[in-house]
Structure formats: structure tokens, C-alpha cells
Amino acid sequence: MLLEVKNLNKTYSTGNVGFQALHDISLSIERGEFSAICGPSGSGKTTLLNIIGCIDSADSGEVLLDGVSLTGKKSIDLAMLRREYFGFIFQTYNLIPVLTSYENIELPLKLLKKFSDTEIKNRVLEVMDKVGLSGLEKRKPLELSGGQQQRVSIARALVKKPKMILADEPTANLDSANGESIVGLMHQLNDKEGATFVFSTHDQLIMRHARRIINIRDGRVESDIRVKGE
């Protein structure tokens, strides 16, 4: 088992008003999964992904990564875990605007500090080729279309070959053709590279690619179904 969450609870406070985003959520993720967390807006999908990816903390409950609890980990340890274990794909791509697509993709490898410049170059060019970005190395995010930016984001998540790729509504800002293409690409990478994907979506067309669909409503797991996927 790659990841396990147990009894997660999370409440956001806005002034005096509290909003419980997660209610006692427990689930586990196996290696090589291609899972979708589905649900309407405000159901807690992003919160769950954030907690799984160590970029947010739960009020109570536990996250186990490779059997090791993350409870009480220091900020620097969590940063190291994110660096090693996770790749993130965001709805709004979140590319660094001052960096070229090449530089955005190489950033996670630079942070890992264990590759030579040649290795970094080879890996970045290889992954750019895989996601169909060859020739766009010198373009900055603003010089790319939405679909291309999301491809850069996927390449950036994949380049370090993380144990798990977390994608928060990766197609929400794309038209249906581009959305299909991006999910198709993720699916393909999951098949060929064995990368574990967990993505949140409320787009029914995208959901059909998933092999497991975890339905969340009002911060609770409503259903957890394994499907064949297209």
C-alpha cells in the first residue's frame, strides 16, 4: 500500500463561521492506481488531495505514506516528502511565469539535487517529448495555450518519476478536446510508466477514464467503486 488515510477531519474557519470540509475520511491508495476523486464543488476533493500531498494538514486523523505516519512531521520533512514522493498538477497549471517551459519542468529535478546537468537535460527533453511539447522548450507560460501549459504542468509532475501524482481538476480550465487529450495522456503515462495518479474532477467525461472512482459529498466518502476504465 502506497498511501493510507485514516479518519481525516478538516474544518476551515472564516471569522466565527466554521466549515467542516472533511468528515472522518478513510481510504487507501495502491501503487499504479488511476483514481478519480469526484464530487461537486465544495465537497472536499481539493482538501483531501492537499492533505494526501502534504501541502495541508488535517485537524485530526492520520496519513500513512509507505506505512509511515506523517503526523507531527516538521515543515522541512514534509517539504522533503513532497520533493521525493509527489508530483502535483493544478487546475490553474501554476507554472512559474518567469521560467521557460524547460526551466519549469527541470525545477523539481534541481530541487532533488541528485542529477547531473546532462541527466537533467535528458530527462526534461524526454518527458517534454512524451507530453508533446518538443520544440517549445524556450517558451514562457504566457506564450503557451492552456492545453500546452497543462502539458508542462504534467511534465513537471512526471519528470522526477514520483511515487504519486496528484492532479486537482486538471481539465477544469480546458475545453473538452484538450481535457480529453490531457486525461488520455495521464492515462497513457499510468499504463506505460506505472505512475500512480489520483485526480479530482467533477467532469463526467473525464471520470470514465478512471479505474477507481471515489465519490465525495459534503466531506464524506459516499462511494468508492473500482471500474474498468476506458
Place this chain on the structure above:
Amino acid sequence: MYYLFSMAFKNVLRYKRRTILTSLVLAFGIMIFIFMAGLLKGFDDKSFENQIQFETGDFKIRSGTFDEDSPLDISNFITNYREAENILETRPYVKSFTERLSFTADLDNGKSTSPIIVIAIDPAREDSVFITTNFIVKGWLEKDGAVLGQNLAKEMDVNIGDQVYVTFRNAQGTYDSVELNVTGIINAPDPQVNNSTIYMNISDARRFINTDSVTELVLKTSDYRKYKKFEPDLIKNFPGMKIYDWEKLGQDFIAIGQAKARTIGFLLFFIAVIAVIGIINTMLMSVFEKKREIGTMKALGMTDGDIKTLFVFEGLMIGIIGNLTGLAAGILLNLYFTVYGMDITSIIGSSDIDIGYKIMGIVKSGWDISSMTRAVIFSLVVSIAASYYPASKTSKLQPAECLRTIQ
């Protein structure tokens, strides 16, 4: 570390207008500092030069009973000064010397009286030690004549050819008065000379006071900077007499130097305030605008320390740009004033205002390299310190909190 530096550099270039504006404010501070430090150095050097060449010489030898509280008291005579002069002739490091007789008196033009200082000089030898006569702007020092400070002459409404009366206490302690012709006007780089001093011939002064003494022997040595080397020999050869080196005589001047240090300190503080406000403001705006990016970078695995370093680099770069611009502008501005100088007399209106420095006319700026270096290092340190606060604040943010920011 290099990628952080490179990212910081790109971020600095990203908001060009803001970077330029913040850097320009800092650059302005540095430029003013360099200009002021150079100007004060120029004042210092010129004033120092004038101090030695006009007032103190390298050494003064005075009577063993010389009263430092009443330096112009006539009782401070050196009676055996000729003997002393003979010894001075044998000292290899003594380039030249002259004798002076100084005392206080009252000057009367027939209508009003003014307290004055009389400096009686030997015109034949004065120029070998001092540059006094260079500043006689009208007439000359003649027998039974007096050269008056320019402002004194103006105040007493006298000019060359007029008669004045000088009342003083003679060597026997009784008051005496003599009539002198005004034969010259001096406009010296020393307000005291211009406002309240008259020069007369030492042979006349001796006759008036009824003495064959002097109040001081003034020496010029081969190198005034080696005064500490020469001083023991003078002390040995003139037992019972008081030896004053130029540094001791220029204590007031040293006090001005300390005031200058305070001015420099104030200017540094001024630059610090500019740098802190400018850089903190810029960095806070930068942090606010990049909150989502910070969240992304943290999600990618950047540590709090990496984020802090990134923003400190940004602040440092703004500091470097401001410094280099300010340094270049300051050097150019100072260069102009080292070549063409500044007419102090026209700025302060007239030479009767005592600004502490013994200067007048055109004064050229100098190069105060140590102050320049201090300013540059100081402003860079301040730039780092100023960016540290926003950087530190930012680095502590939760990645998810940053990512939730709507921009």
C-alpha cells in the same frame, strides 16, 4: 543555490518599473552620501592644509610657563629665543622656522573700539613656514603699519591709508596705545583672522611692547606626518619649554572631524531608512503578488529556507542595482566637484560666517574611499535585512494557504 539566484534575478527583472523605482531611491541616497562624504573630505583636507600652513605650522615652541588658558597673554614670553633658534638651525629635520609675538589688544578707529588679536610676524621669514601673506588682498605689511582682517576693516570702516589706534598691555604690565597706518587687508580662510585679527611687523611690536622676546617659534619640518618621530628630539633639546605638535594644536579641528563623523553617521542612517522602507515595501508587494507561486514552489518541494533565500536574493539584487547606480552617479557627481570645486564663499554668503572649517573660496571635493566602502557594505547589509522580514513571513505560510489565494 544557483537556480534560486537565477530565479531571483528573473523575478527582479519581472517587475522592472518597481525594481527601477526602489533601486533609484536607494541610488539617490548612495549618490548623496558619496557626494557629501567627498565634499566633507575636501573641506577636511583643505582645512587641514590651511590649519598647518596658516595657523599651527608643524610644531610650536613656547615658554615653559606658557599659560594654555590665556594663550595670547603677553606674559607667555620666550626670553631666550635666540638661543633656541641657534639650536633649531642644527636640527636636520627642521626645514625652516619663524618667530611670532601674539597678544590681545583693542582696536580704535576714533569712533568705536573692538577687541582684537595682534599677531606680529617677521615678514622675511613668515613665508618659509606659513602662507599668511598669500591672503593679503590689498596693500602689504609695512613698517609701523597693520594688516587688518577684511571683516574687521569693514566693521571698523577703515581702509588702506587710514589710521587706527591699538591699545594693549606692555611688557611692564601698563596699558599703552600706538597709532598705526592701515597698510593692508587680509582675507584669510579663517573667520577669526578676518573678523578680529591684525598683523604687524614683529620689530614694531617688540618696540611697542618694550620687549626683546617672542611668544612662539613656529617650525616647518621635512614631513609633518613624522611629527611623532621629531618630537622627542625637540623635547630633549628644549628642556623647560613647551613643545606643541600640529595635532595637539588642532584639537578644535579634530573635534570638527568628530562632528563630520556624526554627519556621515546621520547620512548612513538616512540611507538605511530609505533602503529599509523601499525594499520592505517592494518585497511585501512581491510576496503578496507571488503567494500562489510560493505555494506552487513549496508543493514542488522547496523548503522554507529555499523560499527565504529566494526573497533575500531578490532584496539583495535590488540593493546591488541601487548600489551600483548610486555608486556610478555619486562618483560622477563627486568627480565634477573634485575637478571644478565649489565656491564656498558664494554659498555661505561671506567669509565672516564660521562654519568650523578653515576654508574659503573654491574648495574641491576629495575621495573618501573608506566612507564610500562603508556606505556600500552598509546598504547591502540593510537590503538583506530589509528583505529578510517579508521573506521570513512568507516562508512560514502553509503551501495550501498560498495556493488558495485568489489573484
